[in-house]
Amino acid sequence: MNIRILNSREDLNATAAAVIASLLLNKPQAMLGLATGSTPIGIYRQLVEMYRKGQVSFARAYSVNLDEYVGLPPEHPQSYRSFMxxxxxxxxxxxxxxxRVPDGNAADLAAECAAHEQAILDHGPVDVQLLGIGHNGHIGFNEPGQGLKGATHVVDLEEGTRAANARFFGNIADVPKQAVTMGVGTILKAKQIILVAFGADKADIVKQAFTGPVTTECPASLLQCHPNVLILLDQEAGGWLI
Incomplete structure (x- = not known):
């Protein structure tokens, strides 16, 4: 793993965006694995600015998202399709x-999970997968457990995960209890992975994930097994690694 601790969140966003833009310049038809939540917003802002300046084009690219809430139609303001x-x-x-963002409102969720995997097979493999990390070590919505599913699947969200996302909904009661997520096996098939974390509240789980044992009880720790992972941290998130 290549762990970089940067001076500011702005430096972190610019570094991640530059990696993605460089990929597209060298491979315009690349498949991008994208994430949602507060972590990638600044990265996307940087990419939009680079596009507006004519520095990068996405016209031939493909994208596939990590996850989506179950039960939210694509037009719902808190759906990940709306976010993207x-x-x-x-x-x-x-x-x-x-x-492609998983359809969490599909009538047949098992078929939707299979379709998500097929889309990756059709246009992939994923060239670069962008990730955040949850306070419990989840990546995508793969929650800690004695075992993890490899392929895209439906997952029950932990109450801590729902509580962390309640700020987007206003009330934890409105946060869906399930999500469709890429499995860890699918994530690990990406050619390159970029994991981004910022803030002192992520320092503990970052240390656990990247210096502790590889275990399904901390899904992010499985990234230690991948040959090409870039970990981008600000000073606060990387504080225990310095």
Missing amino acids: NEHLFQHIDIPLAHT
Whole structure:
């Protein structure tokens, strides 16, 4: 793993965006594995600015998202499809037909999970997968447990995860109890992984994930087994690694 501790969140966002832009310049048809939540917003803002300046194009690229809440239609303001449209897709030249966010409102969720895997097979492998890390070590929505599923699947969200996301909904009662998520096996098939974390509240789990044992009780620790992982941290998140 390549662990970099940067001086500021702005440096972190710029570094991640530069890696993604460089990939697209060298491989315009690349498949991007994208994430949601507060962590990647600044990275997407940087990519939008680079696109507006003519420094990068997404016209031939494909994207696949990590996850989506079960039960939210795509047009729901807190769906991850809405998130991606708002923060990235509607500001760049990627064809929406080239983007895939799991449909958490599908009538047949098992079929939707299989379709998500097939889309990655059809246009992948994922060239670079962007990740955040949850306070309990989850990546995507793969929660800690005695075992983890490899492929895209439906997961029950831990109460701590729902509580952390309640700020987007206003009330924890409104946060869905399940999500569709890429499995850890699918994530680990990406050619490169970029994990981003910032803030002192992530310092403990960052240390546990990347200096502790590899265990399904901390899903992010499985990234230690991947040959090409870039960990980008600000000073606070990397405080226990200095």
